[in-house]
Amino acid sequence: MNVQRELRLALGMRGGVSLAVWSGGACAEIDELRRSTPPDGDPFWSGLVEACGYSNVVVDVLAGTSAGGLNGVLFAGAIRHGYPMRELLPTWSQVASINEIRRCEPPWSSLFDGDGKFLDELYKRLRELILVDTPSEPRPFVDLQLTATMVEPLQIPSHHLSDEQIKRSRSSALFHFRCSPNDVNGRDDLVGPEAVARLALAGRATSSFPVAFEAAVVRSTRPCKFGEPVTPDAERWTRDDHRRVDCRGVFGDSRGEPIGARAPQRDDDFVVTDGGIVDNIPLGRALDAIVAAAADGPTRRVLVYLHPTGPPPPAGLAGPCPDGGQPTEVVAGDGGKAAQTPDTPDAAQQKRRQVKAVAKGALTAKFQHESIDGDLEQLDRHNRSIRMAQLLRAATLARFKRHQAETGATTFQLDASRWEDYAMQRATACPSRSS
Numbered sequence: 001m002n003v004q005r006e007l008r009l010a011l012g013m014r015g016g017v018s019l020a021v022w023s024g025g026a027c028a029e030i031d032e033l034r035r036s037t038p039p040d041g042d043p044f045w046s047g048l049v050e051a052c053g054y055s056n057v058v059v060d061v062l063a064g065t066s067a068g069g070l071n072g073v074l075f076a077g078a079i080r081h082g083y084p085m086r087e088l089l090p091t092w093s094q095v096a097s098i099n100e101i102r103r104c105e106p107p108w109s110s111l112f113d114g115d116g117k118f119l120d121e122l123y124k125r126l127r128e129l130i131l132v133d134t135p136s137e138p139r140p141f142v143d144l145q146l147t148a149t150m151v152e153p154l155q156i157p158s159h160h161l162s163d164e165q166i167k168r169s170r171s172s173a174l175f176h177f178r179c180s181p182n183d184v185n186g187r188d189d190l191v192g193p194e195a196v197a198r199l200a201l202a203g204r205a206t207s208s209f210p211v212a213f214e215a216a217v218v219r220s221t222r223p224c225k226f227g228e229p230v231t232p233d234a235e236r237w238t239r240d241d242h243r244r245v246d247c248r249g250v251f252g253d254s255r256g257e258p259i260g261a262r263a264p265q266r267d268d269d270f271v272v273t274d275g276g277i278v279d280n281i282p283l284g285r286a287l288d289a290i291v292a293a294a295a296d297g298p299t300r301r302v303l304v305y306l307h308p309t310g311p312p313p314p315a316g317l318a319g320p321c322p323d324g325g326q327p328t329e330v331v332a333g334d335g336g337k338a339a340q341t342p343d344t345p346d347a348a349q350q351k352r353r354q355v356k357a358v359a360k361g362a363l364t365a366k367f368q369h370e371s372i373d374g375d376l377e378q379l380d381r382h383n384r385s386i387r388m389a390q391l392l393r394a395a396t397l398a399r400f401k402r403h404q405a406e407t408g409a410t411t412f413q414l415d416a417s418r419w420e421d422y423a424m425q426r427a428t429a430c431p432s433r434s435s
Helices: 017-035 043-051 068-081 085-095 114-131 193-206 241-246 284-292 345-353 355-366 372-409 418-427
Strands: 007-014 054-065 142-159 164-180 216-218 270-273 299-306
Touching: 007 017, 007 068, 007 345, 017 043, 017 054, 017 068, 017 085, 017 299, 043 054, 043 085, 043 114, 054 068, 054 114, 054 284, 054 372, 068 114, 068 142, 068 193, 085 114, 114 216, 114 241, 114 418, 142 193, 164 193, 193 216, 284 299, 284 372
Parallel strands: 007 054, 007 299, 054 142
Antiparallel strands: 142 164, 142 270, 216 270
16 A cells, blocks of 8 residues: 655755845745645646645744844745745745835935835735635644843853853854644744734844844843743733744743833843844754654655855956865966965964964864754764664564564453563654654
8 A cells, every 4th residue: 555645844044145145035935835735726836746645745843043043934824824925925025125125314224224114114015915814724733933132141040060050152042933733832923913923033134134234123121930831921012012922932042021012122122133144044954843743654864954155256256266265366367377376484483373363263163164964963872762663673573573473362462561562662662753
């Protein structure tokens, strides 16, 4: 019997600055794919899904930063509320248009107006898309994680083994939205007027590229008493105060007591900027979310890494050296040879030891170029654990099949000793519910 599997996609979306529109187009195509359940939907995607033997396609995990985080906000809303991503082209023409968002008057805190134009336009569009239509039922599982960077690092107290109190500094921040209707304490962070404001603020905060946009202000308060709902009282917030919406429950940190959204910025508010400064490739967060995403049938899980890149430089312009050194300028004439200013060995050694070279090395060491090596190792460990689980389950069931063949039993029965062996192997063979 050929059992069709469900294809589940998890998206890891890195930052791309001006290439955010490219990420939006990729998300729009993936949205068309997930909507194309055979025989409905776009003929191309529907036929491809059917030819590959999948029953349907689901996107349930989204992890993004900077431009990828903004696309994650829009895509999560599309999954939860049913609007197609292709309808967001007018939004991109507003949010990504320099003429629309540039500052035309003081204060000159950044090139573009992050609150007055970027945030307000994003909030207005999300409100139109989410609040007009009734949320889709049954509610789909969605896990959305967006990284951000604290402008003012948090000083977190901790204790050493010698009982000495020390402090460590942390600059990373996280927005985490989740719709998990099947959990014991199911939550839905993607529905309601407050959710719209939080999504817009999160999209604005994670993509606040330094200099281009001023840092975002995020309010996330603590409950006044134990057992108070995670979501603050709706009476404390009105639609006109979306810039100061309380992000308690979806922002990873909290401090201060709730005083109402109309209160101006205060010392307890967090100031955050682009998530790509600390974590521009959030694949690790996508992998963590995959482990917690339940599958209710035969499933193939795929992690899709969206990596926007620009076109290569035209011939004759500066480009990277093959050995990873500084770009070499190609000068017209001399047969196209690179301009050369050879140094004596002693002079070259001196240049490598001067203040400029040392400062450059120190900055390079502090701000290492981020790669996906560590995430690939985590992905490899995850895949190995899944394969091991599958092998253990197959080996365990094979023992019972042999027992059934040897005894001639017509039903699948387990005596007490064999049930204990089965339960032990089953428990150790299930590191993930989405295998």
